Ligand SMILES: Nc1ncnc2c1ncn2[C@@H]1O[C@H](COP(=O)(O)OP(=O)(O)O)[C@@H](O)[C@H]1O
């Protein structure tokens with residue numbers, strides 16, 4: 291599988307959380323919202339967590355992803 | 367009893383005797399498009415903007431971005447409220463929400479605590495169970511218990527799949543209240559929207575269907591006329607007439623204790639008889655009063671007008687029934703001296719404290735005796751003496767206080783002289799608005815907002831020779 295989809299999907303995900311800053315989604319849940327497969331999204335989400343764009347709560351397939359709001363980073 | 371939680375829909379609050387019971391979980395059901403989302407958001411928007419109570423909207427299917435956009439049509443800027451931490455539109459899956467609600471220190475509790483959240487809307491409860499097996503039905507019960515434990519007043523929205531059939535489901539038993547929205551055929555061609563309260567714990571409900579409209583300010587419900595009349599006839603002791611017959615009819619008997627009304631007048635309008643009649647009626651009903659002397663008239667004028675209405679103001683002063691606030695140092699009639707509180711040397715910062723010192727003990731002692739208080743403020747004088755931001759802060763606090771202690775407020779104001787944002791704020795915050803204006807050779811009066819959601823058409827004011835010296839036609 292080529293990695294060329296990663297950057298566009300990354301933007302798609304970021305945009306989703308920017309537009310819906312109080313979304314709390316699992317991998318499967320987000321895949322459903324975006325109309326993508328969990329397989330494609332998994333790597334993208336890990337990347338966004340490393341970049342501190344998203345936060346992850348919990349582990350495994352029930353891990354919840356949420357937006358690290360720029361103006362909230364210093365608060366929490 | 368705890369104070370009811372206002373729904374933000376005046377007509378509905380009227381039917382509920384003030385609002386939802388605090389901490390109740392109310393089922394709101396209706397077919398798609400009946401206005402459940404709008405009603406839910408109006409409840410949260412009112413909470414955030416008027417009562418300064420934070421709220422959470424939980425959406426499972428519809429995306430928050432769509433809701434932000436749709437609600438802008440009603441002038442509700444939800445993103446701004448989110449910035450102020452008074453609202454959050456949360457999207458989450460029903461399974462994850464339930465899991466997090468049940469988990470100690472879970473996401474739900476964390477957010478509720480962080481926001482000091484008081485109100486919740488779940489859109490929709492239908493998606494939290496499949497309605498079939500017992501375990502999934504228990505979820506509804508579980509959620510209600512969690513919401514109750516956290517003292518959250520909540521609306522559980524329920525999609526009705528078959529509007530022709532009103533099925534009774536498990537949710538109806540578990541909820542503290544049930545409100546049904548419907549879109550019905552009306553006289554062949556038309557459709558009308560109706561709301562019915564079929565259950566409300568701890569509240570005497572007025573049965574029947576009430577018509578509502580979705581307007582550019584959200585849901586506007588008009589209580590069915592027969593019921594309004596019934597209640598008008600009940601002679602609620604806390605409702606004091608204005609003394610102006612047609613106005614009392616429009617207001618279902620008068621002005622209820624604990625409500626705040628604005629009398630909006632343009633500079634040419636003569637409001638002295640309207641105000642005079644209202645004020646005299648409050649004194650005659652035995653209420654104690656505080657009034658602000660306007661910049662353009664004096665206590666000598668007040669005394670004369672009260673005499674016209676058969677009230678001896680000096681006697682009221684002597685009995686401690688009338689106190690006055692004055693921003694200007696000027697002469698007062700003999701015997702009034704100790705009743706006048708001079709505000710000209712009082713700074714904005716000291717204002718509340720100063721009044722508390724002067725009047726607090728008197729008001730508290732009298733409230734213990736069950737006496738009612740009435741206050742009359744001239745906002746235009748306050749605008750010019752203290753500025754806009756002081757007035758807004760003062761007004762919001764005063765309206766809250768009024769509701770909490772049952773103080774009745776009449777605020778005189780000229781909307782034409784203040785900016786739109788401030789007048790919209792004032793209008794939203796109070797319970798009723800009476801407008802009077804001059805157009806050509808005639809003066810008009812209109813009730814544009816009232817606690818029971820009814821508006822009047824513009825009425826002509828005619829001067830007459832006897833009390834109350836005006837008549838509305
Ligand atoms: N500004 C408006 N004026 C009148 N009707 C409106 C306005 N905005 C939305 N509506 C109506 O409100 C309805 C949507 O209500 P909504 O709260 O989304 O219903 P529900 O959540 O029950 O599906 C639509 O039927 C739409 O026609």
Ligand SMILES: [Mg+2]
Nearest residue numbers: 402403404489
């Ligand atoms: Mg909806």
